[in-house]
Amino acid sequence: MHAGEWWHKDLTEVDKVYLNSNDNDPAAATINGKLGDLSNCSGKAEESYVLEVEPGKTYLLRLVNAALYSEYYFKVAGHSFTVVASDANYLRPFSTDVVAVAPGETMDVLMVADAPPCRTYHMVALAIEAPEPDPQLPLYISRGLVRYKNIDVQCGSNQGAVMPEMPDHHDTTTTFHFHGNLTGAAPGHPLLPQVRGPVDEHLYIALGQGSVCRGNRTSCKRGGSSESMLVAYMNNVSFHLPDNLALLEARYRGDAPLSTVEELPSRPPRPFNYTDPAPIPVAPGGKGEAIEPTRKATTARRFRYNATVEVVFQSTAMMQSDSNPMHLHGHDFFVLAQGHGNYDAASDARSYNLLDPPVKNTVHVPRLGWAAIRFVADNPGSWFLHCHFEYHIAPGMATVLVVDNGPTPETTLPPPPTHLPNCPN
Structure with missing residues (x-):
């Protein structure tokens, strides 16, 4: 149903x-x-x-x-x-x-x-x-x-x-x-011992909305002005699909075709009080106007095969305060914890459920709160990570996670099929 x-x-x-x-x-x-x-x-x-x-x-x-x-x-x-x-x-x-x-x-x-x-x-x-x-x-x-x-x-x-x-x-x-209330039914999950161990990669991703100037201008009026356009972002970057090469094909060809792809920042480049409700109303001179400028880019984050990755998603009050259902392609992950307010690693990491965390592919990041997940990058390829609200994914709340090949043919990305259409534009 x-x-x-x-x-x-x-x-x-x-x-x-x-x-x-x-x-x-x-x-x-x-x-x-x-x-x-x-x-x-x-x-x-x-x-x-x-x-x-x-x-x-x-x-x-x-x-x-x-x-x-x-x-x-x-x-x-x-x-x-x-x-x-x-x-x-x-x-x-x-x-x-x-x-x-x-x-x-x-x-x-x-x-x-x-x-x-x-x-x-x-x-x-x-x-x-x-x-x-x-x-x-x-x-x-x-x-x-x-x-x-x-x-x-x-x-x-x-x-x-x-x-x-x-x-x-x-x-x-x-x-x-x-x-x-969600907890895992299988504490014997084969990846759980690795997830409980050392973490190789840490990402802290702020999820919010901002604006870019229309017409590729470098400056414009904000606060709901017609000169600017609403976008959604991850760490202040609104995802833009590449113009002439599929990311998975670029991943297969090697590093050179990925030269126009930026690395997703590990943390928000401009920290602020993410859950202060004052920036929610979009208005000229409002509290959010100074921090709403965003940029568009094709972003990705690359992991070695079998790396253990922790991602903390932080919902924000930038121009709205919705929850964010974050979905990762190609992998299941363990949901370790959720909380209200701004994530504090010193205290909130102690609340992680490493005994029987639920295994999911979509995590509900609560309104004005955060959620922490871990996964093992064991599926080579280029995998979309995005919010499942259409009004968030379409204007850019997304990125790509690139997983390197493993040591065996079964853990190596196969070549594109011979019948793959050529899409130069």
């Missing part, structure tokens, strides 16, 4: 709009592609997704957030869940009545059909958004139905649908604690 969004625009156009720093909002939320009866785009209540269940049976629900824009809360009235896996990795099971799932993230939950079968139960997907002074969106909510089979035979008539009590759409505490 997936939470998603209904767009009136072609998604290629959506991407172009984000690249040009224009507002672009979905029309509605969906569950399994259906708008649900809370929407009436055609002048009448839209069709709802219906899950039919049998009393006493246990159902595995694979919940996927396929939305471009929002993290979602998911509940089913009258039922609870046991969370058992996330991102295709088992978790230590825990019980909850609400699931939080971010874009690109998956949660596998067990649901027992143990409610009175003569009722119908709403399932609800509710979009989460940061409170003011962040820019506010319409309320995105969709609902479907859990219906017990043969209720008309057993009960004579349906007694109506029950609605679950949902968290507030500005509630970012519930998702923080939900993700904090």
Whole structure:
């Protein structure tokens, strides 16, 4: 089952709009592609997704957030869940009545059909958004139905649908604690001993929004001026795709073709109080105007094969204060800890869970907080690391992690296929 969004625009156009720093909002939320009866785009209540269940049976629900824009809360009235896996990795099971799932993230939950079968139960997907002074969106909510089979035979008539009590759409505490409850089910994971040992590479990555001057000018007005354009960044660099060579092909050819690629900085080049909410409002003369200048570049970070890498992601309050679902291609990683406020290595590293951390490929970096991960660079190639919000990835909250070849043919990047199209532009 997936939470998603209904767009009136072609998604290629959506991407172009984000690249040009224009507002672009979905029309509605969906569950399994259906708008649900809370929407009436055609002048009448839209069709709802219906899950039919049998009393006493246990159902595995694979919940996927396929939305471009929002993290979602998911509940089913009258039922609870046991969370058992996330991102295709088992978790230590825990019980909850609400699931939080971010874009690109998956949660596998067990649901027992143990409610009175003569009722119908709403399932609800509710979009989460940061409170003011962040820019506010319409309320995105969709609902479907859990219906017990043969209720008309057993009960004579349906007694109506029950609605679950949902968290507030500005509630970012519930998702923080939900993700904090995730622990790994396999303390014998083969990479865990290495992850517990010495770390070869440390990255501290601030995630935020800034601006660049339109028309490649070197100076311009900021604070929401039409002279500047909104971008998203990692360590004050907004990712720009190379113009004439794929990064994976450049990785295969060697160092020379990568001469135009910059190394992603290990730390933010311009430290500030990342979680001070004062820079959120975008306005001329606002507190964020002096620190919003950003630059665009193709960035990458190179690791030797089998290096142990630690990344601390720091969400910021630059021009907005959303959470950041950070996704790494080509690798799973261990989520060691999360916290509110600015990361402090001297104290926060002591909270790392090195006993049974969850294994994920998408980490929820909380609003005005941080998250720490470790992974082993054991998959040679060029791998995208990015936020899974489309309004963050399209304007540049991304980079590439380049992993060197290992010592065997199985750990060596193969050559491009002979039928690879030539794309000079």
